[in-house]
Amino acid sequence: MSNEKKLTEADLRRAGIRWCMSVNGYNYETQLAPSVVFAEAEALKKIYGDDDEAYRKSLENAARYFNATPPVAGILLGAGLAMEDQNGNDALEAVQDLKVGLMGSISGIGDALIWIMIPTIFGSIAAYMGQEGNPAGALIFMATMFVCSLCLKVKSWSWGYNFGTQLITTLADKIAALSEAMGVLGLTVVGALIPSVVKLHTPLAITVGEVSFSLQEQLFDKILVGFLPVVATVIVYRLLKKKVSTNMIILGIIVFSLLGAALGFLG
Amino acid sequence: MQVAIWQVIVITLIAFIYRIERYGTQVNNYNAVLYAWIVGLILGDGLTGLQVGSAVQLMSLGVAAIAGSSVPDYPLAAMVGTVVTIVTGQDQGVGLAVGIAVGMLGVQLDVVAKVLNGFMARKQLAYAQAGEYDKMKRVTFLGPLFYGLTDALPMLIVLLFGGDAVNAILTVVPSWVTSGLSIAGGLLPVIGMAALLSYMPLKQYASYLVVGFALSAYFGVGILPIAMIGGAAAYEVYKHLTSTAVANTALEGGLEDE
Known part of the structure; x- marks a missing residue:
């Protein structure tokens, strides 16, 4: 194998676009490997040219176990292509080691930022505006994810190919800081959301002689604003910490609400 | 229908x-x-x-x-x-x-x-x-x-x-x-x-939860201005974290040189 690079930017973009197969190739045995085969098929063909035997071996290697957050996985897969471009079949073991070795750390970064922080912040804005009948938040959410998920998914192949995996270690520090900073933004937004989107009211009133004291109107709407939503949040938070499953909590809330309606302590 | x-x-x-x-x-x-x-x-x-x-x-x-x-x-x-x-x-x-x-x-x-x-x-x-x-x-x-x-x-x-x-x-x-x-x-x-x-880093940054809550529950501020305030705070935290990280790396580098 010669040392000159065979893949152009256009080839890498093409691999990135074919990588949009992503989780559609997911299965329990090899996870995302079928999508890796699909994405790399043409780039590998260009690397190996007429050497059918080597191409086949390389495809078999691509079909081995792989799973990483798709929008950032291109950094690893692109770096792997660069290694095969340099050393052909001799690089196959190293490519698989690289993919499996680093897929955990790169997914940690990708999941935290792209699957949790962005959907949290932009999803809550979309929902808050949606409740008022305004779709703008949902469209802003879509535009943000277009850049941070889809564009990154395609572009990361070129970064991985050109800069290799040193990119991951360089970015790791900054991304840890970014993730923590996003946590601050997220907490501010969640603090604002709890009293406005969690809706829990009680019609209960305390009657002493002639005077009736409505808990909701005279206490929770005036002095302890958002008290019931906060209590509910704390209880569910504790349950989640105790590893109670989300589905059980959903059922629990529905049963609690039905009881509240039947017995008249919620309304 | x-x-x-x-x-x-x-x-x-x-x-x-x-x-x-x-x-x-x-x-x-x-x-x-x-x-x-x-x-x-x-x-x-x-x-x-x-x-x-x-x-x-x-x-x-x-x-x-x-x-x-x-x-x-x-x-x-x-x-x-x-x-x-x-x-x-x-x-x-x-x-x-x-x-x-x-x-x-x-x-x-x-x-x-x-x-x-x-x-x-x-x-x-x-x-x-x-x-x-x-x-x-x-x-x-x-x-x-x-x-x-x-x-x-x-x-x-x-x-x-x-x-x-x-x-x-x-x-x-x-x-x-x-x-x-x-x-x-x-x-x-x-x-x-x-x-x-x-x-989220609740233990470390719980105060921001309170800021968002108070602005929304008592002042009735909308979600976009609150997100901006949160974003400003996040940027300051990011600047602080990256500057201390750089300082630490510089320090470690210095020690290795000795």
Whole structure:
């Protein structure tokens, strides 16, 4: 194998676009490997040219176990292509080691930022505006994810190919800081959301002689604003910490609400 | 209302495309508001779509599907909830309850699709080894087909039978059931809030939670200005963290030199 690079930017973009197969190739045995085969098929063909035997071996290697957050996985897969471009079949073991070795750390970064922080912040804005009948938040959410998920998914192949995996270690520090900073933004937004989107009211009133004291109107709407939503949040938070499953909590809330309606302590 | 044939076809198709998009290009994989709004518009009531979608979105916050784990299919729940609410003319709580139930069923179908995809993966490898590269590429498209159907089929069933079934059930259940479901609809977003808190650096930065809460609950500030205040605080935290990181690296470097 010669040392000159065979893949152009256009080839890498093409691999990135074919990588949009992503989780559609997911299965329990090899996870995302079928999508890796699909994405790399043409780039590998260009690397190996007429050497059918080597191409086949390389495809078999691509079909081995792989799973990483798709929008950032291109950094690893692109770096792997660069290694095969340099050393052909001799690089196959190293490519698989690289993919499996680093897929955990790169997914940690990708999941935290792209699957949790962005959907949290932009999803809550979309929902808050949606409740008022305004779709703008949902469209802003879509535009943000277009850049941070889809564009990154395609572009990361070129970064991985050109800069290799040193990119991951360089970015790791900054991304840890970014993730923590996003946590601050997220907490501010969640603090604002709890009293406005969690809706829990009680019609209960305390009657002493002639005077009736409505808990909701005279206490929770005036002095302890958002008290019931906060209590509910704390209880569910504790349950989640105790590893109670989300589905059980959903059922629990529905049963609690039905009881509240039947017995008249919620309304 | 009565659902027209074209509406059934278009909404089923949207459910199919939603799922492939969620697993493929991954732009709207968490955007329940958007899908519910679109389905609402097709049924002639975008506002109900937005509201049902928002309730589901709030539930889903912080409950991400990571590393192939199976969580309720929230955008499907939002779409089904919108369809049921509009078609039956019932309270949104009723639509939400049906939507969430279907969304949980979606998880079971998801497992089936993931198992079926194992056959696709083996077939693909076999074609590669046989040197039939075009077939190897083409067989991959079974994946999106399996996944698309896991959402399109439940949606189709809801569109065809959901409205009548729900109305038939509601004529026999007492009225506190519907008001109970409506209360549940308002309370369910609490799951998203709690899930988020368990992800975030709560111990370290709890004060920002209080800032957001006070601005919203007592001052009635909207979500966008609050997000801006949070963003400003986040930027300061980021600057602080990266500057101390650089200082630490410089210090370590200095020690190594000695």
